[in-house]
Amino acid sequence: MAGRPASVEELAAAQLGGADGLRQRAVACRPFVVRGLCGGWPVVQAGAAGAIDYLARMDGGQEAEYFSAEAALGGRYHYGEGPGGFNFARTVMPVGEALARMAANAAGAGETGYLGSLPADRHFPGFAEENGCDLLPETVRPRVWIGNAGTVACHYDMFDNLACVAAGRRRFTLYPPEAIRDLYVGPIDHTLSGQPISLAAGAAQADTLYPRFAAARDKAMTVELVPGDALYLPKLWWHQVEALEPINLLVNYWWDGFSAGPDSPYAAMMLAMIAIAERPEPERAAWRAWFDHYVFRPDGHPLAHMPAEKHGILGPLGQGNYVRIRTLVMRMLRGA
Template identity: 40%
Template sequence: MTGLATPSPIAELHGIDRVRFDAEVRPAAQPVVLRGLAADWPAVRAARTSDEALVDYLKTFSHAEPVGAIVGPPEIEGRFFYQPDMTALNFTRGRSPLDPFLDRLLRDRTVPQPYAMAVQSIPAPDLLPGFAEAQGIDLVDTQVVPRLWLGNAIRVATHYDLMENIAVVIAGRRRFTLFPPDQVANLYMGPYELTPAGTPVSMVDPDSPDLERYPRFAQAMDNAWEATLEPGDALYIPFHWWHAVASLAPVNMLCNYWWDPAPQGMANPYDALLLALFSLRTLPEDQRRVWRTMFDHLVFRTEGDPAAHLPHHVRGVLGEADRDGLEQMRAALRQSLNRS
């Protein structure tokens, strides 16, 4: 990436505990590498012994039921993305028992141009029953279910999660390149309707960016952060930080913990965004400015509580959100959408 800024190294912490994580790390809303967080996990110790030792260890938990997997041909060079015309993805989805998948990972280590293979984001109890109980972290609540990722040398397009995330490398090495949420305009977001990773991805290949087509990506790189993790290392990725992930070894495994500290049971902000695309985006510019002011005042509260001057019993939707109020708003919204 000649001519582009070198990403800043992500800050590192050692020996972090839950108290410090909640008091310092999460409020800062900055990514942090947690070196050696899972160094004592049995799976990490097996991976550091050899790929074969890791596979043998995983097979003590595996089962014969098929699990979801994705496969891409050698010509994609490990990058799960779109076909050139963007009407389809460049990989296929299928199902396979885990043991043959693991055996294929070992066999393909010597193949010059192997198929890209991955088992992605499967809850640990479903993929490897008992695995989560044998290793874990104390930085998140115990009800947070870890998810497992397995594959060879693949690249995941720059994307964001609508969750807090701690990603723990078990085997192989992974390079994470992160961009703050405010870089969205410089990352050239892809379509919402068809995505390789759930949420929209950046159209720019960070390893080989086309700056003639995506010139603002140079500004994104001015604000990029990067770290390479070894087995046992972890990375805290705050809510909505964009991240590209490159697995750098023929056998890779990651465990991640997603959680959402927002109040549960409320309306989905993602739905509000999609509705805004249809209801606000096409308005005249002067009207959009007015609505931006109203959102800043009422929703984002840039000037404090907009209902502080009202008695509590008449604040209505401007007061504290609760389930009853939410149901009333949902009913009003359904009625409004049915009329439009």
């Protein structure tokens, strides 16, 4: 019998230890909740009833993509028979108009809607200054997500994520990165809104359509956040997000806390796909051994048997080796 899923660690805001505490905990690549972290924000104090009005007062007059679906779908945005193969519509409109429509939806109109990933500085000037977060560098800027009750399909982010609930309640169902093979992930180039999603998570017939999903379900963790709470999500953790109230507002911050430069691990994976994925299985196994040795390093540094001064470009990236390796790679890509 499978053991009970692990629970998400919970802290009070005073226990986190500020920016240093966040970084130290982030090293473990495990999610955790900070209760009451943003409870003092004015937007949180405005309450669910005042969230729309609060944002409307800061409306920068910009347009954004508004997602909408029939109320009968219960806010479950997914693939379907509609435009582009989805069960919802996308309409570019002024943010103020979209806010008004969501307010009407909350009062019983025939649809649900949401605005997602709006850069606060562009769409709601002054929001970040009134509702600040001192855990992250000033260059990490907030994004705003507001909508009616609904479910964001299970997906992952390529950045570390601090998600702060400002209005309504949110239920997060989390799956670790290693659950990927059992989540039955959809296409990476035809997505609902950027990232690939799990077809199995949330499916009514998951057990019959996606039999391996049972293994992923055994690893799932669920946590519910109320206004003022925040969730730290490491990159590549899968998460389904349910907005539980007629009006829900989330503010999130994306950043890469451990980047050595501008190149992303995802780009490296995509390049590896075209270079390795369709080679014979024995050759793929050989390359897997090399990736383990030089990249993932389960047995430590590949030149641990030699003095540090002899490590060459395998020395610390911060000592000029990032640029040296990148230069070599760019020459290879150019065929030089």
